[in-house]
Amino acid sequence: MKVFKKLLPWILLAFAFFVLPAILSQFRLNLFGRYFSLAIVALGIDLIWGYTGLLSLGQGIFFALGGYAIAMHLLLVTDNDFTTGANGLPKFFENYGVDNLPFFWQPFWSFPWTLIAIWLIPAVVAGLVGYLIFRNRIKGVYFSIITQASLMVFYHFFNGQQKLVNGTNGLKTSTTEIFDMIVGSDDAQIVFYRITLIILPFAYLLCKFLTSGRFGDALIGIRDDEARLRFSGFNPVPYKVIVFLVAGALAGISGALYTIQSGIVSPQYMAISMSIEMVIWVAVGGRGTLIGPIIGAVLVNYLRSLVSEALPEAWLFVQGGLFIFVVVLMPDGIYGWFKNGGLTRMLAAFGIAKKSPTYPKLDLDKSFSS
Numbered sequence: 001m002k003v004f005k006k007l008l009p010w011i012l013l014a015f016a017f018f019v020l021p022a023i024l025s026q027f028r029l030n031l032f033g034r035y036f037s038l039a040i041v042a043l044g045i046d047l048i049w050g051y052t053g054l055l056s057l058g059q060g061i062f063f064a065l066g067g068y069a070i071a072m073h074l075l076l077v078t079d080n081d082f083t084t085g086a087n088g089l090p091k092f093f094e095n096y097g098v099d100n101l102p103f104f105w106q107p108f109w110s111f112p113w114t115l116i117a118i119w120l121i122p123a124v125v126a127g128l129v130g131y132l133i134f135r136n137r138i139k140g141v142y143f144s145i146i147t148q149a150s151l152m153v154f155y156h157f158f159n160g161q162q163k164l165v166n167g168t169n170g171l172k173t174s175t176t177e178i179f180d181m182i183v184g185s186d187d188a189q190i191v192f193y194r195i196t197l198i199i200l201p202f203a204y205l206l207c208k209f210l211t212s213g214r215f216g217d218a219l220i221g222i223r224d225d226e227a228r229l230r231f232s233g234f235n236p237v238p239y240k241v242i243v244f245l246v247a248g249a250l251a252g253i254s255g256a257l258y259t260i261q262s263g264i265v266s267p268q269y270m271a272i273s274m275s276i277e278m279v280i281w282v283a284v285g286g287r288g289t290l291i292g293p294i295i296g297a298v299l300v301n302y303l304r305s306l307v308s309e310a311l312p313e314a315w316l317f318v319q320g321g322l323f324i325f326v327v328v329l330m331p332d333g334i335y336g337w338f339k340n341g342g343l344t345r346m347l348a349a350f351g352i353a354k355k356s357p358t359y360p361k362l363d364l365d366k367s368f369s370s
């Protein structure tokens with residue numbers, strides 16, 4: 001039974017990789033590709049919030065930076081009437097009278113650089129922001145407020161840069177080309193879907209590695225009692241900077257994968273609501289579990305699609321109700337509820353299954369003191 005539980009996530013991954021493309025329509029498959037890409041940013045949030053106790057409300061910054069990086073490359077290397085103007089530059093530059101390619105666009109001619117940039121740029125920005133915050137011992141609600149304020153700064157900056165990144169209109173990638181394929185074509189979208197499913201387990205294993213051993217113990221110590229950790233001789237700043245940096249890199253990768261599957265990147269990725277939704281996915285799935293955020297991101301977004309198709313204006317009410325339901329009745333999230341025997345207790349309450357025996361917890365502090 002234990003072996004089956006360990007293999008179940010990989011069985012589901014193989015099912016999604018090989019079977020779903022054969023049984024789902026292209027529209028549904030594209031949606032699931034986006035959901036799995038969003039699960040990567042959810043993993044990063046769980047790393048900093050679930051294990052380190054840092055509630056960031058600004059992950060949309062790094063998510064959007066990764067999306068802009070891949071979109072800029074696709075617009076530069078594609079030569080067709082949909083994306084290229086008379087002067088050879090991306091077409092939107094003509095609308096603002098820009099004749100020369102801005103300097104920061106130049107490196108994105110290179111595909112290898114773009115692959116590095118989609119995670120390096122968000123990681124560097126996250127590292128700098130995190131260092132400035134953590135070195136001043138800012139934490140708790142003040143950390144959340146600062147990350148959200150940073151999000152608003154980035155949002156308004158990108159929203160007003162029409163001549164540089166097309167402002168509020170964003171960068172459209174659906175008609176661009178990569179490896180002789182139109183990004184928005186069915187064949188290309190299946191490739192991106194499978195690439196997402198390949199990257200997702202690597203992101204999970206990275207987070208699993210960071211949350212295990214002494215490093216993982218230090219993260220949990222920061223979450224539970226940072227003052228005691230400092231008293232023990234640990235400096236928590238490097239640990240918090242590293243996990244915030246890694247979470248930023250994961251958000252960038254997630255944003256790049258989401259952009260090539262949605263066909264556009266815009267400042268709306270930096271909207272406050274987007275970053276709050278990311279936190280909700282983690283809370284619903286179960287923070288501090290790693291598997292839970294993946295479940296939460298896929299489940300909540302799939303539910304959003306179903307509700308929006310039936311009742312387009314009802315989703316905000318459903319999302320709010322779902323969040324309240326989970327917080328009140330499942331504080332450990334869906335995965336945490338199952339992991340802690342919630343299903344067994346529920347079935348026992350209805351007389352369907354026997355209630356598992358409970359044993360008193362050992363209070364180590366009292367044991368040692370006595």
